[in-house]
Amino acid sequence: MTGPFSSRVKDIEISGIRKIFEAAGPGSINLGLGQPDFDTPQHIKDAAIAAIQAGKTGYTGNNGIPELRAALSDKLKNENHVTCSPDRIIVTAGASEALHIVMQALVNEGDLVLCADPGFVSYAALATIAGGRPVGVPLDKTFHIDIEKAKSLMDGARLFILNSPANPTGAVESKESVKALVEYAEDAGVTIVSDEVYEHFIYGKEHWSAARFGDNVVTINAASKTYAMTGWRLGYLAAPEDIVGQCIKVHQYCQACATSISQYAALAAYTGDQSPVKKMRDEYKARRDLICAGLAKIGFSFPVPEGAFYAFVPMKPALVTRIIESGVILTPGSAFGTNAPDYARISYAASRDDLKRALDRIEKATGE
Template structure:
């Protein structure tokens, strides 16, 4: 029998995907982080136009120039991140961008700080690069939001990088400017790379009576930052597998090496769709955000009515709920035809939590909450 490489043996299959293998066909899924909206019609039409024009061949490794120019303009105007179009790479989803980042810069034995709880791909990508993922335990009293105090004592001479994710999957927390700026300074002072996953950037809620919640990119404050963003969540384009990575020139050159030999280039027609998304009308984004907020308010209200302490997340489209015994909750939820995800897959500090996605219809959430009323322990 041929044995797998040790770096692959150290990585587990996604706990999220496993849930769907055992769920019944009638189950309502609150598991996957995929918007249920159709991709806006003007973006779909761009694909039709590209096909009719025969735009079906390889593009530049970096991506079509007009898309990289549009991304550069977006980053400058919205994120205050200066990035030359030549230093921007269009990728096959944010997943490839994350993988590229760890493969290009993490050596065997390097330590990479990752949020705990945090998206399960972070630890996996670090392990596949033969690095060592070091959890940053996030505190409940901070609403599981990363702070500079959480980070500074974990940095040592072996620390190569830190992965940030704001708004955050699975918690829905949004980092504050002072923490983003402080961590950027730590990165500069310690020659540490920041890998910033900003895929949920546009999905932020500001509620009445609260200070306005905003997204801040570390790339605004440090040249040691890699910015990862894309179109999947904002424009309901998950199947297009299209995103981008932006960094200063000397970092971008190394990222391009991995990209060239990993995927060569992103899909030509997906790039045309992304160009239309970023340059076209943005009313569709506002409409989806308003519906996400309506769903968020429903799921939070219903869970609190059941006696679970559930705060309103500031971003993304997840609630992350402390249920005291996640395995039992997941089991009972599944018995009642509702799929939720155990927090154990997101880190050691969240084994008592479950993640529920409200990226499904309002009606599905209503039914799921009715079924979850039968979960008692």
């Protein structure tokens, strides 16, 4: 049976990233997904197994187990210099759910939601599902947020989605930029939603959490990238008390609670050995250097990514198609908004051998 569908759903498209991934041919090298190729560290897996064996397989409190929320509160204080008590934290099914419930709780019909363009695919779609109107914030030539243009768009907006390090560009915003955005948003009555999932993968710069500079900030993060736990679906949001009070309602009815086993695994992740994170960061930097040098040798010119694990490279759509047909999956710039149709995102969360083979195929496709 078919019938009328919600315009909120009809008016959005399936993620361009997933479309390309699912259409890829056999033997393709996948540089399209933001999927770490590292395994989850053993001590984290051991904690999950122990939780299963201990029978910790039932519902938890809506906002997450107390031990994990206390650990996240400590993490925010010690790493991000942000004071946030455990009762102002909601543990979610990944950063994706955190973004969803924030939009549902804060966005009214027709509200403006500002997000970088090019920017992560979910922001505009989730704003639309919530009834809001996504508005693209342009970037400068180095892929950083154009602060003055961002300010000019804030009057009358409801949310500003800040993502640093950024997907798809790898740009890391400076302390001065983050502070300026937060302070201006505070004056304009705009809530900053700071997506910080790539905070530990920065090369030569420093991460600045938006909540250091103002109170009207929702911090969103996850274990997914930091600890190679994408499939565990474990994230969180930290926010002022009144925002948490509304977000928990949406979370309760759409999710009830994050997976119990994943929560105990995340507790081990955040409180245990952090050396695997450094090893992954060092390896990502080596891969970044490899892919950027290889692309430059082929003839591409673009800002070297400062964080995350993506390069955003100028490529006409016809070349992107040829590269995909040659067996390298990458994501067209059109998947990330309207401002960068002649670009492509290349993920270097793949082995060095795969990156070398991909560069060979890209070079051949470029020469056709």
